[in-house]
Amino acid sequence: MSNRRLSLLDSEESERIARVVEGDLRAFNELVDQYYRMAYSLAYKVLNNEDDAREITQDAFVRMHSALDGFRGDASLKTWIMRIVMRLSLNRRRDRSRSSWRRLGLHCNNEESVQETAPCFQTPEAEYISRETRMQVQQLVDRLPDSLRQVVILSSFEDLSYEEIAQILNLPIGTVSSRLHAARKKLLQQFREHDIL
Amino acid sequence: MFFSNRKKQRSLSAYLDGELTGTQSIDFSEQLAFNADLRSQLADFAATDSLVRNALTPPRIPNPPVVSTTRDEAVRVNPPSRRRLKPAALAAAGLLVTAGITLASLRRRGIV
Numbered sequence: 001m002s003n004r005r006l007s008l009l010d011s012e013e014s015e016r017i018a019r020v021v022e023g024d025l026r027a028f029n030e031l032v033d034q035y036y037r038m039a040y041s042l043a044y045k046v047l048n049n050e051d052d053a054r055e056i057t058q059d060a061f062v063r064m065h066s067a068l069d070g071f072r073g074d075a076s077l078k079t080w081i082m083r084i085v086m087r088l089s090l091n092r093r094r095d096r097s098r099s100s101w102r103r104l105g106l107h108c109n110n111e112e113s114v115q116e117t118a119p120c121f122q123t124p125e126a127e128y129i130s131r132e133t134r135m136q137v138q139q140l141v142d143r144l145p146d147s148l149r150q151v152v153i154l155s156s157f158e159d160l161s162y163e164e165i166a167q168i169l170n171l172p173i174g175t176v177s178s179r180l181h182a183a184r185k186k187l188l189q190q191f192r193e194h195d196i197l
Numbered sequence: 198m199f200f201s202n203r204k205k206q207r208s209l210s211a212y213l214d215g216e217l218t219g220t221q222s223i224d225f226s227e228q229l230a231f232n233a234d235l236r237s238q239l240a241d242f243a244a245t246d247s248l249v250r251n252a253l254t255p256p257r258i259p260n261p262p263v264v265s266t267t268r269d270e271a272v273r274v275n276p277p278s279r280r281r282l283k284p285a286a287l288a289a290a291g292l293l294v295t296a297g298i299t300l301a302s303l304r305r306r307g308i309v
Contacts, residue, residue: 025264036261044255054259129251137252155214156250162216181210188245197244 013077021069032061035078038157039085045153046089047096048138056092060085079167082160086150086168133196140190148183155180205235213242 019027039060044053063084071080129137141152154165162180166173191197205228211217212225229236 029261029264032261032264037258040258041255045253050255050257050259053255058262129248133248134252137248141249141253152249153253156246156253158250162211162214177207177211177216180214181207184210184242184245187249188241191245191248196248197241 014073017068017071017077020065028065031064031077035081036061038078039081041157042082042085042153043089045156046086046150047093048142052092052096053089056085056088060088063088075167076164079164082154082164082168083170086154090150136194136196137191140187140194140196144183144186148179148186151176151179152183152187209235209239209242213239213246 016027016030020031036057040053040057043056043060044050047053047056060081064081067084071077075083141149144152150169151165154160154168160168162173162176165171166176169176171179188197208217208221208225212222212229217225229239
């Protein structure tokens with residue numbers, strides 16, 4: 001891979017990518033370790049279901065592994081992975097909304113249906129608000145138009161800048177900024193109507 | 198620096214997200230110092246963000262899967278298939294048994 005292609009990557013990351021492309025599974029595990037939490041969180045935020053999020057995250061890393069050879073490096077690896085996860089999650093969400101079970105309202109609520117299958121990291125944020133408030137907020141975010149919801153979800157990652165969100169969603173930065181502002185106004189209004197704020 | 202109402206609104210989000218440049222940020226801080234409504238709106242947006250962030254965060258994050266690094270540790274994707282006799286082998290076995298019984302019967306009668 002040329003230096004130009006990997007201009008946005010630091011040397012450690014570009015070296016690791018080269019090792020993965022050469023078939024070094026240890027290097028691939030390091031990449032998975034580094035980005036798994038972020039990728040899983042994004043899938044969960046879009047899908048609101050632990051099983052789906054786990055499956056999509058694994059699928060994303062499989063795709064990443066096979067596509068890494070063609071990775072151009074014109075975006076950071078982080079935004080590239082986020083873009084893959086976002087696309088897969090949105091596809092899953094679309095397929096799920098078409099399912100007859102969901103149309104009939106027979107789908108399970110994720111929180112009740114989850115069974116622990118692997119050791120998990122408990123996030124401190126999850127304990128911060130009540131279960132009821134949490135579900136209300138999730139529902140209100142879920143009801144936002146797609147264009148606003150995607151920006152809200154990505155902006156909930158504190159370390160993502162407008163520029164990175166714009167790269168992930170393939171939008172101009174100004175559009176990200178205006179959508180985020182519109183989404184905040186809309187959510188604030190809804191939170192007030194539901195006595196959440 | 199004077200901010201129009203619309204620009205103030207847009208800048209509010211950008212300020213909250215740390216997206217204003219150094220100078221813009223200083224200018225906007227000055228606006229905030231003299232505008233109680235703007236401060237209140239900023240606080241509302243911050244509270245909205247906090248709620249959304251907490252509500253969307255997954256309650257648990259599974260540990261990343263480990264792809265095995267040696268051939269011996271290779272993860273078996275498909276379960277091993279059970280050994281099954283193919284139909285041709287079963288037919289051959291049946292033929293052998295039938296031939297054996299026939300031969301024994303012919304011997305008993307002294308034909309062979």
